[in-house]
Amino acid sequence: MVAGIEAELLDLLVVFILAAGVGVGVAKVGKFPYTIALLLAGLTASVLGVEFGIALSHDIILFVLLPPLLFEGAATTDLEQFRRNFSPIIALAVVGLIFSVLVLGYVGQRAFGFPLLVSLLFAAMVLPTDPVSVLALFDELGAPDRLATLVEGESLLNDGVGVVVFSALLALVQQTGGGAVAFTPALIAEVSVGIVVASVGGTAVGLAAGYLVYRVMINLDEHMTEIVLTAILAYGSFLVAEHYLGVSGVIATVVAGLFIGNRGAEYAMSPRTKISIFNTWETAAFIVNTFIFVAIGTTTPVQQLLAHGRLIALAVVLVLVVRALAVYPITAFVNRFRPIDVSLDYQHVMVWGGLHASIPIALVLGLPRTLPSGAPFPYREELRAMVFGVAAFSLVVQGLSMGRLLDRLGIVTRAPATEVYELLVGRSKAVAGALDAAEDLHSSGQLSRTTYEDFTAEYEREREDLDESIRQLLNEYPELRHEEYLTGERQVLQREKSAVMDAVRSGVIADDVGDRLIDEVDLKLDRVQSGESTVGEEEEAYEEFWRTRVAAFGLGAAELEDDETEAEEA
Numbered sequence: 001m002v003a004g005i006e007a008e009l010l011d012l013l014v015v016f017i018l019a020a021g022v023g024v025g026v027a028k029v030g031k032f033p034y035t036i037a038l039l040l041a042g043l044t045a046s047v048l049g050v051e052f053g054i055a056l057s058h059d060i061i062l063f064v065l066l067p068p069l070l071f072e073g074a075a076t077t078d079l080e081q082f083r084r085n086f087s088p089i090i091a092l093a094v095v096g097l098i099f100s101v102l103v104l105g106y107v108g109q110r111a112f113g114f115p116l117l118v119s120l121l122f123a124a125m126v127l128p129t130d131p132v133s134v135l136a137l138f139d140e141l142g143a144p145d146r147l148a149t150l151v152e153g154e155s156l157l158n159d160g161v162g163v164v165v166f167s168a169l170l171a172l173v174q175q176t177g178g179g180a181v182a183f184t185p186a187l188i189a190e191v192s193v194g195i196v197v198a199s200v201g202g203t204a205v206g207l208a209a210g211y212l213v214y215r216v217m218i219n220l221d222e223h224m225t226e227i228v229l230t231a232i233l234a235y236g237s238f239l240v241a242e243h244y245l246g247v248s249g250v251i252a253t254v255v256a257g258l259f260i261g262n263r264g265a266e267y268a269m270s271p272r273t274k275i276s277i278f279n280t281w282e283t284a285a286f287i288v289n290t291f292i293f294v295a296i297g298t299t300t301p302v303q304q305l306l307a308h309g310r311l312i313a314l315a316v317v318l319v320l321v322v323r324a325l326a327v328y329p330i331t332a333f334v335n336r337f338r339p340i341d342v343s344l345d346y347q348h349v350m351v352w353g354g355l356h357a358s359i360p361i362a363l364v365l366g367l368p369r370t371l372p373s374g375a376p377f378p379y380r381e382e383l384r385a386m387v388f389g390v391a392a393f394s395l396v397v398q399g400l401s402m403g404r405l406l407d408r409l410g411i412v413t414r415a416p417a418t419e420v421y422e423l424l425v426g427r428s429k430a431v432a433g434a435l436d437a438a439e440d441l442h443s444s445g446q447l448s449r450t451t452y453e454d455f456t457a458e459y460e461r462e463r464e465d466l467d468e469s470i471r472q473l474l475n476e477y478p479e480l481r482h483e484e485y486l487t488g489e490r491q492v493l494q495r496e497k498s499a500v501m502d503a504v505r506s507g508v509i510a511d512d513v514g515d516r517l518i519d520e521v522d523l524k525l526d527r528v529q530s531g532e533s534t535v536g537e538e539e540e541a542y543e544e545f546w547r548t549r550v551a552a553f554g555l556g557a558a559e560l561e562d563d564e565t566e567a568e569e570a
Helices: 002-029 034-047 058-075 079-084 086-111 116-126 131-141 145-176 185-218 223-245 249-267 271-299 302-307 309-335 344-352 358-365 380-408 416-443 449-476 478-505 511-529 545-552 561-569
Strands: none
Touching: 002 034, 002 271, 034 271, 034 302, 034 380, 058 145, 058 223, 058 249, 058 271, 058 358, 079 086, 079 145, 079 249, 086 116, 086 145, 086 309, 116 145, 116 309, 116 358, 116 380, 145 185, 145 249, 145 344, 145 358, 185 223, 185 249, 223 249, 223 271, 249 271, 271 358, 302 309, 302 380, 309 344, 309 380, 344 380, 358 380, 416 449, 416 478, 449 478, 478 511
16 A cells, blocks of 8 residues: 555656656746646657556546636636626537537548547537636736637636537447437437536536635635635535536536635635635646646557547547637627627637647546447547547647737737736735735734834835826826726626615615616626726716606705706806
């Protein structure tokens, strides 16, 4: 037992020594994605015959490695940005994925020589875009927030749909032996209902688990315990959904991460807890990414790739074509109903940035060697080689060229003015936190008045300089001021809505009055999400309905100043 544990620890140590060497090399060279460098190092080791004793399996990827990556990616996603781009994200993640599976399955049976059912199974395995790869790559490249949200959001959601479709098709293959099957309306309805149930069930589990942990954290101020609670949430939501309830664990973990990373961070975490939790999850995601990319490289069946090179080349081309056939038409259709389009340049990046690695590899590793009848699983070796081949091309070729594609399309990762603005705002928040800390220390007697006044004077001077710099920057760059207006207004309106709901729950106002007030806040939010502020710099830009109602009641003070002026002039 001890020898076995020691051997496994030694294997892990060798992996991280390799990763550290790659990290040093990347730091020296610069501008080379760390995760792809890890993959190449693993592939090189595999070609040279170096074995690390890593047993990468379906269960290890899905149940051990994937939950923390999904949770960290979702928790650090801006929920408001996600909401604003929800329609293209959900359209591509659900409609786009199912359409792609059907097209690739139909075309693939002729191109690959597989039966239709096996070809559909391959499509369901290989087409989900991979959050592990996408999140790591976009973080390193510093992609624009909206573009990152579109690609990351789709990848976070379509994995849940992909796993459900794969499971349904795998069951059909096992029942029929991979032969012909009649896709009757009843069978299609059964699969469709299964997808809906798994998706809605996963969402419900994620919301319930996230809310439960949120309620515990809101009455707790112990950052170490709260880190443990988020770990329980990440793995617990996945296991409860996937293992016990038979719904989508991927979607459950994503929803739980979105909930606790946004509402939980805003209302249930102290500043110290936020820093501790997000730093912990960032470190955990980095370590898991390090292991998974080296492991994918070292477990790639190089001999199988060489033996099935023609099939892999066909698969790579068809996957890219089918991806384009889904992204361009669906995004163009969604753009017709949205005030802010997803630009064609962004669509190009979404096609090329749809990387396929961890999820497809986890699914293909889950293929059994034999069918329930005892016969070999049909085309198992070919499917394994094709999925690994597409993953290698996706990560190496598409991943390495992503930065050049962004440059060629003129998509700047971050404008200099935006970077300066974020620097100033970040430092301003740090100064405010320092002033609050100094006041707390002084109030508790841990800081003398003289020292407290010295601290306060120093930080106040810096805050004044920061405020002046921000003012100048916003005057010179009106687009930054407009974005600040919209960001601040969204947060303020959310607080307004929450306050009205609290008033209804406590009985301060009647339900019908509360509904009218909430409807108005939602109307303002819709305008803000379309890029239109309801706050004027010199006069009020939105007349609330209460002013009209109260003015009709005879209370003239409710009228807006410009209305009063017009009345006086008349």
